[in-house]
Amino acid sequence: MQIDVLMTKGERTRAHIVATAASLFWQRNFHGVSVDKVAIAAKVNKATVYRYFADKDDLAFAVIRYNGEASIEHLFKSSFAEYGAAQDRLAAIYRKAYCSHLQTFDQENDVYGCPIVGLALELGQELPALREEAQRIFDQVETMLIEIARDANASRKITTNPAVLGRTLTQLLHGAFASARVAADPQRILDAGQASLALIGFPETQILQTEQAA
């Protein structure tokens, strides 16, 4: 849920709180960020947070949905909209992920990886519904990666089952973010991206194409 001009004041406040909380939970974790800190960071009163969210868990749900929408939108849909070829789409997804992490890294010298997995791993057992929500998001992701796998199969002689390949691509994406955060190194995202391109039969496609491609 992005902030836009058609929103009422309340909707904007709510969206602002979600975005703030999303950022804090991503940079640290859920339990380590108190509602107090969210309120202070969002520059609203703590009671205001509770006007919009039944409890802190409710905020976690809003955040994971927000993260899901944002990821699907900014990483996937936009890459699909900008490119038609499977390899270009996949490269774009990783390029966007890498660039945004690189920017964070330059500013904060840290890497936060996937905000959805972060929340889901931490809260999955306490809030099963949140894990399911996360899984729904990743199902969407997998669907899009399967589409890429299928398209790649068509254009190359790769004969792997697209569903199986899509699953692998999804897991590599997870691995990309997890290892990047643990290593505090955005480069890991590129590594996984190149491996993914190789998997769909385009090992020569560069995620960060050195200007002047042939």
Place this chain on the structure above:
Amino acid sequence: MQIDVLMTKGERTRAHIVATAASLFWQRNFHGVSVDKVAIAAKVNKATVYRYFADKDDLAFAVIRYNGEASIEHLFKSSFAEYGAAQDRLAAIYRKAYCSHLQTFDQENDVYGCPIVGLALELGQELPALREEAQRIFDQVETMLIEIARDANASRKITTNPAVLGRTLTQLLHGAFASARVAADPQRILDAGQASLALIGFPETQILQTEQAA
């Protein structure tokens, strides 16, 4: 650090607390498990926990080291000891991971994934040293997976750079555990394992070999 007979009483108590905490942090998360709960689960007094650990963070370090040693030992070293061929070793690693998760799943109907990544993602920013500790463990893992990649290269015509391939295998392993926990489905571990075997050039090797297939 396993519990063994040569330990003093104190060392045994300490090891027992670590193992208990490791289990609880793995099943839920760090912040969600109070020292109180650890003490109760370990059947010791809370003050006893503080006799052996300076604070809860110190316990987290002990737990991540314990998890690291246990994983390296039971997943990797034992697979390397039992098998000589790259594909068998890799299959064994995934088989062990899968089987132990399957057992947990049968008992508790849940999947907890990698206990090291779990802690590292949650605490990496609060405790940078813990993230580094985790990274050190995964460097060891990657080293072993690179060895598998190198050996596979020798036996097959695969010409991928073993370092690059090892990195991909490591990331797929991360993806295996992350996606398994988020999906609450141990099968994901097998998926990643089969993909890994394909990557090293042994797509036909089965992780769970139907007893002597033709």
Place this chain on the structure above:
Amino acid sequence: MQIDVLMTKGERTRAHIVATAASLFWQRNFHGVSVDKVAIAAKVNKATVYRYFADKDDLAFAVIRYNGEASIEHLFKSSFAEYGAAQDRLAAIYRKAYCSHLQTFDQENDVYGCPIVGLALELGQELPALREEAQRIFDQVETMLIEIARDANASRKITTNPAVLGRTLTQLLHGAFASARVAADPQRILDAGQASLALIGFPETQILQTEQAA
């Protein structure tokens, strides 16, 4: 900081907590009075205490400032306002100190002495800034006692250096409170008071004047 009507609710709560804590720390000591007990005595929730004070130490600082202001005001400034002559001022200071201690003694059968020295001796090494705060208060006290010494010099043939005499008066005041608490006897305050009057050249001035003695 006295409680008055112009304060906001929060300021009143804060002032009430400080006054309550001041009383408890005075009657016992700092470490012997838990924040819990302060909260209960002040009839507020423990968390409310922490809304107004960063930690227990912060409360100690507030208390010592409160004690300083109250002492300066009720013992010294009021005596200076009520009387012009050095001996009358000094007598008034001791009379007020004595009477308030006597009242406490009648009610609780105990003597608590100087609340500032009490805290400063207990916490001076743990909280150097608190000792300095106490010293600042006693510097003010000494300044006023030096003024009394100077004025006494003018009216009598006493030629002692007022600074030196002021220091002695300050130390006798400390001795008055310390010995009164250790002896559990308010009379010691009178003893020191009479000695002080003698020191400034007015041995005949009575602190507790038997109504119009000849």
Place this chain on the structure above:
Amino acid sequence: MQIDVLMTKGERTRAHIVATAASLFWQRNFHGVSVDKVAIAAKVNKATVYRYFADKDDLAFAVIRYNGEASIEHLFKSSFAEYGAAQDRLAAIYRKAYCSHLQTFDQENDVYGCPIVGLALELGQELPALREEAQRIFDQVETMLIEIARDANASRKITTNPAVLGRTLTQLLHGAFASARVAADPQRILDAGQASLALIGFPETQILQTEQAA
């Protein structure tokens, strides 16, 4: 109770614990020093402390008695033994007090004042018997100061009641230590000493005689 060669091992251990605790309680305070810290500082096991003292309070009693004996002995009795004249005795008392505090100050840059008053103010209300013990010690001190007052009266024309003067001297001594600790300045001890000498009619006697007196 000093450590000497005739003691059994147990008595030596006990005396060593008391001396250690006395030092720690003096440098900080009673509640701020745990039994653990006493045991560590004394290099004995915590349980050993409890072999010799019923509880921590019991240790406080032992410490206050130890402090009392040491003060009476090293400040007073030794000064009485070394000198016969009232003014010399008083000067010696203050000189010893000053010098030992100066030494501490040079080493630790801090001033700890009177260890008996410190404990008595902190624990007087929790342990009334301890306050009484302290009072008994100060009664002895006062007795000796009264003797000095009486002797001074005889040698000078001072006609103050020795009991009254002794009380004042006692209170000034209290004031000396209290103000020295709060000001963190050993000089205050000298100030009170000179004032005391003046009070007994020997203003010209120097506590620290510049070598070559006439």
Place this chain on the structure above:
DNA sequence: GATGAATGAGACTTCATTCAT
């Protein structure tokens, strides 16, 4: 629509003390 103030529960941690060897 928003906020300052308040709270109950529970977190982490330390303490004085005891037990078993």
Place this chain on the structure above:
DNA sequence: GATGAATGAAGTCTCATTCAT
């Protein structure tokens, strides 16, 4: 005579949440 190990109670502090305005 001494110690390593263990504990119950209590301490400091924070959290998620609600109330009153």
